[in-house]
Amino acid sequence: MLLGSLALGCAVALMGTSGWLISRASQMPPVLYLMVAVTSVRAFGIGRSVFRYAERLVSHDAVLKALGGIRTAVYRRLEQLAPAGLPQFRRGDLLSRLVADVDAVQDFHLRWRLPAAVAAVVSLAASAALAAFLPLAGLVLALGLLLAGAGVPALERRISGRTERRHAPARGELATAVLDTLTGTAELTVAGALPARLRATRTADAALTRLAGRSAASGALSAGLVALVTGLTVVAAAAVGVRGVASGALPGVCLAVVVLTPLAAFEAVAAMPTAVRFRERARAAQERLAEVLASPLPVTEPAAPEPLPAAQLPVVISGLTARWPGAAHDALRGVDLELRPGRRVAVVGPSGSGKTTLAHVLLRFVEPSAGSVRLAGTVDTRELAGEDVRRVIGLCAQDAHVFDSSVRENLRLARPDADEPRLRAALARARLLDWVDGLPEGLDTMVGEHGARLSGGQRQRLALARALLADFPVLILDEPAEHLDTATADALTADLLAATEGRTTLLITHRLAGLDDSSVDEVLVLDDGRVVERGRWSQLADRPGGRLAAMIARERAGEARAVAA
Structure with a gap:
């Protein structure tokens, strides 16, 4: 938040200082009188870029580390739920939660909390700074920033809040439909059900597209309202500034500061309607992840597990x-x-x-x-x-899973350190060694997704060889x-x-x-x-x-x- 506030603060200060410098330079004073302003313009210009880069670096690093923790927690929960606790979730929807919803959570911090905090700090600072030149101008700017930074986002939430919260479930429905269609294409084709499944997929896609269209429409309306408030605030600040110059309350060279500062200050609140949309999406994603994390475990692990007995049988x-x-x-x-x-x-x-x-x-x-x-x-x-x-x-x-890898790697899942003689011995016991030896690439032969290149008997024999290699008591x-x-x-x-x-x-x-x-x-x-x-x-x-x-x-x-x- 500090780095973001400094970056936007430099942008506002750059605009105001530049306006004063141009106005003062038009009076052709000795150059020495302008050196502080010239140096400040350079400092604010450099500071804006440096602080923005640092803010992005720090904020994304922190958020990505947090996301790594969330993704790990979700995966560990899924591991604890499997297999008895997983049927409550559909595969495509579960994949959407693990990938898209975890990614969406980062928007709560990067695109809502951080912009909102920076907007509040910069708005207060800019209004106070402008009030130091002309109190009424500071009040006008504060009202404009409040309307654009709070009023328009509140309207945006009222219009699109429900739509945004439906994004994550709709995305999960589409992922489920697509995954079911892709994994069951052969069976659906044989049963003559593929056209109906494709229609269901298109329906899910159309539903998500409609939500995206509504979101875009409300976003365009909010952007237009923010631009309107920005323009009205600049005009009002200019009018107040002209009156201040006429009454002697404001030096003439400071009029540009009063007019240009609001233009830069509204950069702090311009993204707030979008931030509200991302907040609603992130909250919906958090709720979906919470459903996974709060799912009751089919098995309760002991707090202090006992060690395995030396002899496990009988x-x-x-x-x-x-x-x-x-x-x-x-x-x-x-x-x-x-x-x-x-x-x-x-x-x-x-x-x-x-x-x-x-x-x-x-x-x-x-x-x-x-x-x-x-x-x-x-x-x-x-x-x-x-x-x-x-x-x-x-x-x-x-239904033992066969991974889309080589025969060797599928076997080594059971014993990663197994050498080739052990692998061949396990294959021999499963009556699969002759077949493997007859392949051009032998143990390095790729078996395809779910063992697609194997017959049903070969898949079962490969699974048996893997189990024998593990040498379970x-x-x-x-x-x-x-x-x-x-x-x-x-x-x-x-x-x-x-x-x-x-x-x-x-x-x-x-x-x-x-x-x-x-x-x-x-x-x-x-x-x-x-x-x-x-x-x-x-x-x-x-x-x-x-x-x-x-x-x-x-x-x-x-x-x-x-x-x-």
Whole structure:
């Protein structure tokens, strides 16, 4: 604020001093009489540029540092919310909040608070300085500055306040529409829904364009009013100055000071209507960011986390009950399970039975409402940091993200220091090494966005190789053969079971082909969040009227119909 006030103060002083210097020079006095004014003009001219540069440097540095803190806070909150707490936000809108809204917050400081403070200081100083020459002229200038710096902005806020506050939500709607259209183009085209989606995108764009048009119209009106007030103030100051000269209250050489000072002083308030618009936009952006920062966390981290036990196994699940944030019903109810070293357990059941919820509770993505998950059978995971839990329990999900990078870099996400032999060993265990070796660029082959250059089976194998490279003591495989054709799913399931042999594994699946007593040690059948059957595969598969037996029969019948078709 100080540097900005000095910069504008130099501009006002430069104009006033220049007017006095020109008027006095017209009287052709000895040059020595003008030296102070000449030096002052030079000083004010240089000072204006220097102080303006310093003000921009200091203010932007401070604001950008603050923005870095805000963006980091928002990202950390998103990290804490993911994945259970993120469905309350749409992806495009969330991206708009993280990027555009965080950027808009800087306008509250740079384009509202700073200009308003500088305008107040310079207006008071300019009015007081002009009043020292002619009190009535100072009063005229003060009234003009008050009208342009407060009255016009108040009118601007009344006209466009609601419009400006709708900018951020409208921008989020457009971002959501565009992102949904771009990411779902193939599916929308196949379904014949692309024209409707494009119309929705154009509608969102038109809504934002209308808001921008209204904002521009109100801005033009405000700029015109400020120019009108400036002109009227200059005319009034000139009239008062002429009367002052006529009455002898004002020296003639000072008349130019009275006329020219208002022209420079109004530079301080000219941007105030625009500042009000940016204030409203920034406040709307702050509210949207506050919604993210105030979102309830699906998991509460302990204030003083316990250290990981030296031996993390077995993982003992006792009476586990859990529900997703915002859900009305429990997704898991009273589940008991023990994962001992080297033990492989299959959790099967229809969609919505609670299988994925179990995985998310184990990973500390969802808080249990009752029961517990204990490492080494003694340490409750709620007493541990979530990151520590996820160093013990890993996940290979059905929708594991594949980054638009090389095979090598996708693998190194799990272990950044892994050398090539380790990478190749992980690929070999996932039955992907032969394919990689057959590529011209090998491990450096780019896989495309979301693994677009890979088949569905190759994406899952790459995700498995990444999980194996991380070497988690407990590995969760969540629907690894989902969305694959029967032959690919069978081959992938067999390879997954072979790759995880001897490793403590929780296999979550509704596909039963390939499972038997040799591949899994125990089977849990979930339905509506409850364990309805459990035991060895051979015991449950042949049980008359059993749930697992019924699931096997339905799966085989479905495969037979598919073959017949």
